[in-house]
Amino acid sequence: MKSDTEVAIIGGGAAGVAAGRHLHDAGIDCLIIEARNRLGGRAFTETHAGHPIDLGCGWLHSADKNEWTKIAKAQGRKIDETPPPWARSSLGFKPGEQHDYREAFDEFEARVSKLAHADNDVALSAALEPGGRWNGLIGAVITFISGGEAAQVSALDYENYAHTDVNWRAVEGYGAVIAKHGEAVPVVLENAVRRIDHSGKRLAIETAKGTITADRVIVTLPTTVLAETESLFKPALPDKIDAARNLPLGLDDKLFIALERPEEFEKDSRLFGATDRTATATYHLRPFGRPQIEVYFGGQCAADLEANGENAFFDFAASQLADLLGSKFPQRIRPIRIHRWRADPFARGSYSYAIPGMADCRATLAAPVEGRLFFAGEACSPGNFSTAHGGWETGVAAAEQVLHARGSARGCIKSEST
Ligand SMILES: Cc1cc2nc3c(=O)[nH]c(=O)nc-3n(C[C@H](O)[C@H](O)[C@H](O)COP(=O)(O)OP(=O)(O)OC[C@H]3O[C@@H](n4cnc5c(N)ncnc54)[C@H](O)[C@@H]3O)c2cc1C
Numbered sequence: 144m145k146s147d148t149e150v151a152i153i154g155g156g157a158a159g160v161a162a163g164r165h166l167h168d169a170g171i172d173c174l175i176i177e178a179r180n181r182l183g184g185r186a187f188t189e190t191h192a193g194h195p196i197d198l199g200c201g202w203l204h205s206a207d208k209n210e211w212t213k214i215a216k217a218q219g220r221k222i223d224e225t226p227p228p229w230a231r232s233s234l235g236f237k238p239g240e241q242h243d244y245r246e247a248f249d250e251f252e253a254r255v256s257k258l259a260h261a262d263n264d265v266a267l268s269a270a271l272e273p274g275g276r277w278n279g280l281i282g283a284v285i286t287f288i289s290g291g292e293a294a295q296v297s298a299l300d301y302e303n304y305a306h307t308d309v310n311w312r313a314v315e316g317y318g319a320v321i322a323k324h325g326e327a328v329p330v331v332l333e334n335a336v337r338r339i340d341h342s343g344k345r346l347a348i349e350t351a352k353g354t355i356t357a358d359r360v361i362v363t364l365p366t367t368v369l370a371e372t373e374s375l376f377k378p379a380l381p382d383k384i385d386a387a388r389n390l391p392l393g394l395d396d397k398l399f400i401a402l403e404r405p406e407e408f409e410k411d412s413r414l415f416g417a418t419d420r421t422a423t424a425t426y427h428l429r430p431f432g433r434p435q436i437e438v439y440f441g442g443q444c445a446a447d448l449e450a451n452g453e454n455a456f457f458d459f460a461a462s463q464l465a466d467l468l469g470s471k472f473p474q475r476i477r478p479i480r481i482h483r484w485r486a487d488p489f490a491r492g493s494y495s496y497a498i499p500g501m502a503d504c505r506a507t508l509a510a511p512v513e514g515r516l517f518f519a520g521e522a523c524s525p526g527n528f529s530t531a532h533g534g535w536e537t538g539v540a541a542a543e544q545v546l547h548a549r550g551s552a553r554g555c556i557k558s559e560s561t
Pocket residue numbers: 153154155156157158159176177178179182183184185186198199200201202203204334335336337363364365368395396397484488489490492493494519520521522528529530531532534
């Protein structure tokens with residue numbers, strides 16, 4: 144194992160891969176140190192029965208501006224531009240109901256916008272209409288968007304999220320694109336970092352496989368991992384740990400189900416398991432036209448199911464589908480794969496949200512320390528947080544900061560010696 148490098152990058156997800164590739168292409172000696180046996184992190188494609196499935200990120204959000212779209216195309220990947228199921232009519236509503244629900248959601252978001260610009264930040268739940276017919280479903284959709292329950296998520300942070308409303312998919316998988324992009328970069332896998340000692344002239348990174356020394360480090364760990372890894376920094380960096388705690392990872396899990404006689408359903412359509420509650424899943428029927436259902440679980444509903452083991456997800460889905468589509472429907476489905484992101488020790492959740500009053504923590508988390516500790520990862524992005532392109536943006540920004548710091552240091556040495 145390489146035991147010395149100029150720039151160590153902790154974590155090989157979207158941010159770490161983007162940072163590593165940027166530095167490597169600039170000719171800088173760098174090394175990604177990754178705990179898993181693969182690159183990609185929360186971008187994770189697996190192939191089942193010939194179909195690549197994304198257990199983490201799947202949608203190229205803001206696809207028309209998303210750097211991963213360009214990278215995927217440069218890799219020769221096919222991009223599917225079918226509008227996402229949430230932008231189309233859904234099944235599961237009685238006639239006229241979907242229109243009412245959409246109107247209620249738009250009004251909710253308009254109230255969020257107002258609250259976000261008030262002096263004191265509040266939770267999204269403050270924007271729910273008291274006793275509103277659609278509050279349950281709005282709550283469910285908030286868990287799909289943010290991973291947190293409406294009562295936990297900052298209105299200002301939600302408002303800060305920037306998107307172009309263009310959502311595409313990489314047919315061979317988003318995770319596959321990101322992992323491929325990192326292939327050229329030196330990496331050590333299956334090597335969890337335990338401590339970053341910045342007390343000496345050079346950094347000493349203590350890992351499962353020994354100590355790696357470096358001049359600079361880019362830390363891209365998920366916020367929950369940052370906050371929960373005891374004594375990660377020596378000396379401690381309490382501001383960073385507080386910021387990470389205020390930007391916890393919410394929870395969303397995907398279950399893939401094989402579907403017999405799929406033709407009954409329109410390709411890329413959607414069904415809500417229930418429209419009157421927050422604890423419901425949403426069902427993406429025939430993604431890419433495949434004989435599958437992609438089931439999405441969020442917030443407390445996902446957390447409760449995780450606590451009951453992998454089978455609980457399929458049981459929940461089969462029961463909701465039987466209620467909606469008939470008691471014989473479960474005979475046509477079988478589970479393919481679920482990944483429990485909260486139980487995953489190297490993620491401990493799905494994507495970050497800010498707790499009320501803490502949206503500024505994204506900037507605190509992203510700020511460099513001592514000109515040699517740099518930070519990246521989706522949670523550092525002021526407007527593209529929770530996404531893989533937010534990971535890319537912050538990874539490249541941190542790599543640029545490294546190049547700048549390096550240039551300044553060289554300038555100092557040169558002027559001291561002349
Ligand atoms: C179910 C789900 C659906 C999603 N859907 C979308 C979507 O459609 N579109 C979208 O844009 N985003 C989506 N996301 C979010 C997106 O996947 C993430 O925001 C993005 O991948 C995060 O990238 P990152 O580099 O910031 O973090 P990560 O990918 O988490 O990278 C951090 C890396 O650090 C590693 N690590 C952890 N601990 C250690 C340690 N001690 N030592 C060394 N390495 C360590 C991890 O293994 C990981 O590889 C989804 C996520 C999930 C879970």
